[in-house]
Amino acid sequence: MLIMAVLLLLTLLSLSSPILSLSKYINIDCGASESYLDSDKVKLWAGDKGFTTTGKSFGNSLKNPLNTLRFFPSGNKNCYSNIPVTKSRKTLVRTLFFYGNYDDRSSAPSFDVVYDGKHRETVQFTNTPQLNNRVIFISEVIYSPASEDISVCLIRTSKSDVPFISSIEVYGLDADMYDGIGPDEGLLRRKLVLYGFKNIKRYDDTFGRLWFPLEPNEPVLKTSASSIDITGVPNKPPANVMAKALSQDIITLSTKTLPLAGSQIYLALYFSEPKSLGRTMKRSFNVFLDDKQLNSVPIVPVFGKATEFVTRDIVATSKSQVFFRSTSDSTLPPIVNAMELYSISKGVGGDYGGGGQSGDDPDDDRNKGRNKKTKPKPNEDARLKFEAAKQAATATHQGKPKSKLPVILGASLGSAFASISSVFVAIFCKRSQNAKSQSNTEPATSTGSAAEAGVEPLVGEQLASDSKPPRK
Known part of the structure; x- marks a missing residue:
């Protein structure tokens, strides 16, 4: 056991430094x-001081980064800027919103979120x-800043x-991904679904996308x-999300x-033939x-390869x-492994957007002793904030007692869904449980209408106390 602990410690030390140096995109714990x-993904989370000058913070018993939120009782527009x-x-x-009745009103508010003054x-x-x-309500946009x-x-x-707001996450994508998005366009998330899954495993996506599994009755x-x-x-x-397919x-x-x-929508469908077909077998279908x-040439999935x-x-x-229909020469029914569905935002601007901030609350502790609002320098200060957050996180990480480091690594490598990932485990499980009682072709969302596109359930352990006390 001692040898194993030493090996794990060496692994942690060898991984932490390069990951930090490559961590170019910041994530804000509001x-x-x-x-x-983040003990699971070794991802940097920064406190929100310096990114916003308004609002008040509130703590709860969830695991970070959902154990705090910032609310804005004053002003019509409040912003996080210089990200x-x-x-x-x-x-x-990605922005996450966990209400949790923090204000004891038992009435979740409705409001708008605007990304870069363009995508609302x-x-x-x-x-x-x-x-x-x-x-929780999940909002996402893909665009080119x-x-x-x-x-x-x-x-x-x-x-x-x-x-x-509970958190803000930022991920960089490769140049060839989501080809055809114009400079003023954005893709607003509607659903990302894996078909054929029941039990929840860790579907690592290096680009930060959240895929919700659905086990259909078919x-x-x-x-x-x-x-x-x-x-x-x-x-x-991710290759491992292609391991199962819905077929009927x-x-x-x-x-x-x-x-x-x-x-207007952006629709991406993914297919992979699950078995090696004989000469007389063929799977061919069209998408409607x-x-x-929608397709001009029939889709013929390839064994061991994604299409x-x-x-x-x-x-x-x-x-x-x-829906999918087999072609006349197909001997096998259609399949589908995964789907991405987005609404296309045309990036129409307005006076609600931009990097400014309004509605300073004189009772907010961030505003005490401040006679006037100071506007940060756009690029320079953003980089300084990021570097300061990185150094603070590094110092905190390296300052932990050595006896706890193997435990931290165990949480990182052994417990696949520590911290924020555990929240999504709960979401996934709940969706899978609900899928059978609802439509077998759609992830189980909360009761509802199209307006509830981003609502996802939290269950069980996430409402229990975390090992850390709430931060206020």
Whole structure:
């Protein structure tokens, strides 16, 4: 055991330094006052001091980074600004909102979140107050920033509703991913689904995407290939999410997370033939949105290799359906392994966006002793904040007693869903449990309407106390 502990310690020390030096994208734990490293992914989380000058922090009993939030009782627009990114590089920005009845009103607020003054989405929870205490709202956008720092702004849309936010995550994507996105366009997440999965495992995605598994009632095929080759697939889905596929004569996928009035969408579907086919066997099918065929050439999945089909700029509504039909010469039914569905944002600006901040609260401890609002320098200060957060996290990490380091590494390598990942385990499990009682072609979301596209359930252990006390 001692030898194993030493080996684990050496592994941790060898990994931590390079990971920190390569950690170019920052993640903000909203409401937190300190920076730290995620013990699961060795990812840097920075406290939000210096990124916003307004609002108040609140702590709860969840695991970080969901154990704090920042709420904004004053002003119509409050922003996080100077978040460092790489100019013109496709970037995924995710914001999480966990209400948890922090204000004892049992009424989750509704408000808007605006990314870089261009891409706007409404944060709207369910119509069931009890359920809102156990769900999180996920908002994501993929776009190419026009500068080296970005903003995330919360817009009050009702006098009675107070905006809040739990965390902000930023991930850089490869140049060939999500090809065709214009400089002013963005992709707003509607759903990312893995088909055929029941038990939750860790689906590592180096680009930070969250894939929610769904075990349907229909037949599921498991690949017999030793590995799945994703070479040449532009959007680079994780190879291990291609291990299972939904299979039936006619596959129908719902799009109810879209608005009822309809919107232009970006749809990506992924396929991999699960078995080596004999000469007389063939799997060939076409993809339709309602009554319109989307593909010009039949899809023929390849054994041990991923195939991607992408279409965009078509209009779909919450009542639309994506379905597959076999071609006349196919001897096997259609399959699908995974799906990504986004609404296309055209990046229309407005006075609600930008990197500015409004609504300073004189009672906010961040504003005490401050006679006037100071505007940070755009790029320089963003980098300084990032480096300061990195150094603080590094110091905290290296300052831990040596006797605890093997335990930390055990949490990192042995416990696959520590910290934030454990939250998503709970989400995944709940979705899988609900999938059987609802449509077998759609992930189980909260009760509801298209407006609840980002709502995901939290269950069980996430409402229990963490080992750390809430930070306030």
